[in-house]
Amino acid sequence: MEVVKRIWKRNWIGYLFLTPWLIGLIGLTAIPMMTSLYLSFTSYDMFTSPDWIGAQNYLEMFQDRKWIASVKVTSIYVFLGVPLQLSFALAIALLLNKGIKGLKVYRAVYYVPSLFGGSVAIAILWRQIFGGEGLINNLLAYLGLQGMNWISSPDTALYTLIVLTIWQFGAPMVIFLAGLQQIPVDLYEAARIDGAGRFKQFVRITLPMLSPIILFNLIMQIISAFQAFTPAYIVSGGTGGPLNSTLFYTLYLYQNGFTQFQMGYASAMAWILLVTIGIVTALVFATSKKWVFYQG
């Protein structure tokens, strides 16, 4: 107690300066999170007060076909979309790192899509490009090929959204580029003198030197992919269709909460998502000891 008092006496001005942030943390994060944790154990339709039902929401999920469908869709999206997006970002970053003229312009241009990539406008644009009479099909028709309705077919709808995430490679690319420029040139010079080819240089120097940045990008993109909402919401008109093929986890969560009046169930889903993201991130960290190389 005496210790606490002493710390308090020494630091109270510091806490005072922290209050704006503390208010935000408590009011906008901590309290809502705790409320949602409580609600996840209730049946709550938002009009009447919540009824405590224990773990029933959590148990129900595993029998809910649509929940299972949404887990499947989101998993494909994360585990296919993120590696593809990062590979693409790295490839472009390598190209731009060749010391070409006008690097700043290219960097800006390639970064632009990820600025408004999550926006409604782009999702609408995507509908136009991949629609039955969209740009892609017109191009195919020009080549004499019969296109299909990419967005409205259950087999292809999700992949059009994965293409959309890949297209938003700008943010990880800029970070990769910064990382690449940090790699000392003398390493490459030494390697060349020892007779290492380009591929060997990439595998033995670039990748290890870049691995902390790869880890960072991987984690950030995995987290944001799990939380993806806007593209599926707009492209499918909020339905997650056709046939639940774009029913992202967050979209189904939203449907439960705000159109089906099942806020308790939606809260339980949110907590499962949080825990899942936590576990996946922890797994990535655990494996990182094996492949991330920290200099010095």
Added chain:
Amino acid sequence: MKKRHLLGILLTLVLMIVSACNSGESASSDDQGSGDSSSTENQTDSGSGETGNKDAEEQEQVEIRFTWWGDTGRNEIYNAIVDRFEEENPNITVKREFGGWTDYWDKLTTQTAGGNAPDVVSMHQFYVSDYARRGALLPLNDFIDSGIIDTSNTPDSVINSGKIDDDVFMIAKGITMSGYVYNTAVLDELGIDYPDLNWTYEDLEKLSKQVVEASGGEIYGTSDYAGGQLQPNFRYYLRSLGKDLFTEDGQLGFESDDLNSWWAMWDSFRQQGLIPDAATTTEYEGAPLEQNMFVTGKTAFSQIPANQITLYQNQFDEGEIQIVRIPTPVGGDSGEFIEGAYLSVTESSENPEEAAKFINFFVNTEKSLELFKVEQGAPGNTKMSEFIKPLLEAPQVRTVEFIENTVELAKPAPYSPTGVTELEQVYKDNASAIAFGQMTVEEAVVDFMDQAERILK
């Protein structure tokens, strides 16, 4: 010592919160200042005759919020009506909120749950029971008894359509009936006879075949109405067979055989190419009116509520948009029931009396109806209905005539039980699974009935 420090922190906190509130309030009042409240304030000062019988205290500025769904055309009309109401009631300011149909309901749910629902909300039969049974709406009986809302010129059938059990929860802005429309120019060009006002699904099939043949496969008969919303199409079908979606006590009002024959019929239309394939249907799902299949010339017939005839007519340079009843199964009875758009006052309203006054102005005064005309259906007030008739353009006259003809066939329809949105989702998913060939009709029916039992338990 410690206490003083805590006090200091608390004071700082309070200061910050207070200043935050202040800035919020001043921002919002600035907002209104740019509108027309500055002029209304002046009027209050000079004292207006209309509300002179009220205490000076009650003359204080009151703010109510009003929300509706619709397109930009409707927003203009409703804003103008609200402006006129504010002119007449200088002490009441009406804040307006609006959005498209789907967003409207999502937003209203959230607002209601958060306890900040608007005072006057636009309501619909399909959702009213959800809101009323959960205690989110105010019964309007007292306002009707005290004459704040005048219903003396409104037929009982219309008043009853806003009742749940014995309480009136909503007042009709406009009532409407659903039908199938076609464009005369399109059918003329294809050389196809117009459908009869009373037609059957057999006629629809026959005419659709002719459309597909005559257009060389360019035009479908109609959109795929096997799924989507539960009403009106499936509901009309059930009612023609003497059943309904729901019973009065909130159970399913039909058997698996009924659903089976409904989905089998549409499946056969689909197999014959009379309606679009599943992917095309999905693509046009939720498309705005200007881009839907009928307006873009991809279908010859389309199911719409009669109040929208004008909106459709405006999209075509040639031909007249004519409306006929929704087809019945051969030998079936009429499936009609009254639909419409309504106004309700929310339970959380702090100024329910002003809200009721606004509703009365909206549905019972010439100043309002002069602008409303048949925007969301024919006025419920028969006197107003007569008043607007000379003001109408040809397509609006067709709306009124159709509603007058079919409203006589209308019979009451039980309200939907809670959980109806979830049920509708299952209906939609299963219909779509049939269309994409992922389920047979039989499988889809069995699955629907199982899930319905779980949802409505």
